Amino acid sequence: MPAYVDSISPLQVNALVPSGVSTGPQPLIVSTAAGASALFTVTVNATEPGLLAPGNFKIGETQYVVAQFPDGTYVAPPGAISGGTSNVAQPGDTIVIYGIGFGSVNPSMPPGQLVSQPNTLALPFTISFGGVAATSIAYDGLAPGYTGLYQFDVVVPLVPAGNAVPLTFTLNGTGGAQTLAPAIGN
């Protein structure tokens, strides 16, 4: 089944995996006017969760998760993020974190179409700061106005301050594979 193509170049194609792809090893093919590629086998899991944490959010040895205050300010030490303003979060602040691969939502939203209404993850999701679970997650679902992008509106729990407080999450009881941190003040 065809994927939703976001961008193309000779060396890289970015695409959105369609729904309905079976789990397990699956063949992937790129077709152009010059022909079709050989089958490339890729492992498909029902979920493959990852939080947004690009390379330009790695400051020194710390990979910061992209977390934003409602006004767009990033949660990181002040001045740490080139091209954007940043500040530490305080316990009780609501911050927004993004991800992909978190699986189905209710009500169902088909990939490749703009998400038009609020929704919630079908699988249980937790997120912790410094080992302390956030007790308030105001939103966990696909982000309205995007496709394939999940949004988590999280209230920062009471944790000791630090410029790199470990952030972890679980989806359906399984921990995420990334090592991430936001900056928490106090």
Next chain:
Amino acid sequence: MATVSSAVIQLRSFPKTDRDSVHRKYSRLDPGIPGRLSRQRQRRSVAGGHAGAFSPNIAGTSSVQACVQTVCSSTAGPPSPFSLTVQFSEAPSSGGFSFDYTDIAFFGAGSPVGSYILFGQLAQGPQISGVVSASAFGEFSAISPGSWIEIYGTNLAVGTRTWGSSDFNGVTRPSRWAAPA
């Protein structure tokens, strides 16, 4: 940086065709490669990304080479038919035509070795070298339905393009989040 790829060109016999027009066509592209038509009798151009073929009709003492610009593979010889593996690279253009490795490789034949005519072309199809979930979200080797992935390889597209809102009648396009530059 040079990108090296390979392809296999099948050489086999074909009926005689218009060799002069072939020579004119390709000598325009690379005037540095002299034509020597006496041994080149046929040409089949390649469209749609499939391997090309031609009959060098070479004698027992002759040989054939496949070339891109002035870089040629090892010589192969009769009897025909036989296969010839072509190694080619995206070499900087100097004194010859500008070769787009994403599109076409040229090959030729000649006798004696060193006298070549461009004979045909071989379109390179896409080749996948890796697939990961979006790198900004962990870059995992496994993917899942409804998630963004990055496909790496060569010849995945002729050009570069990202679709925008103008492609969707001015409304917001389906997209993923983009980090600040």
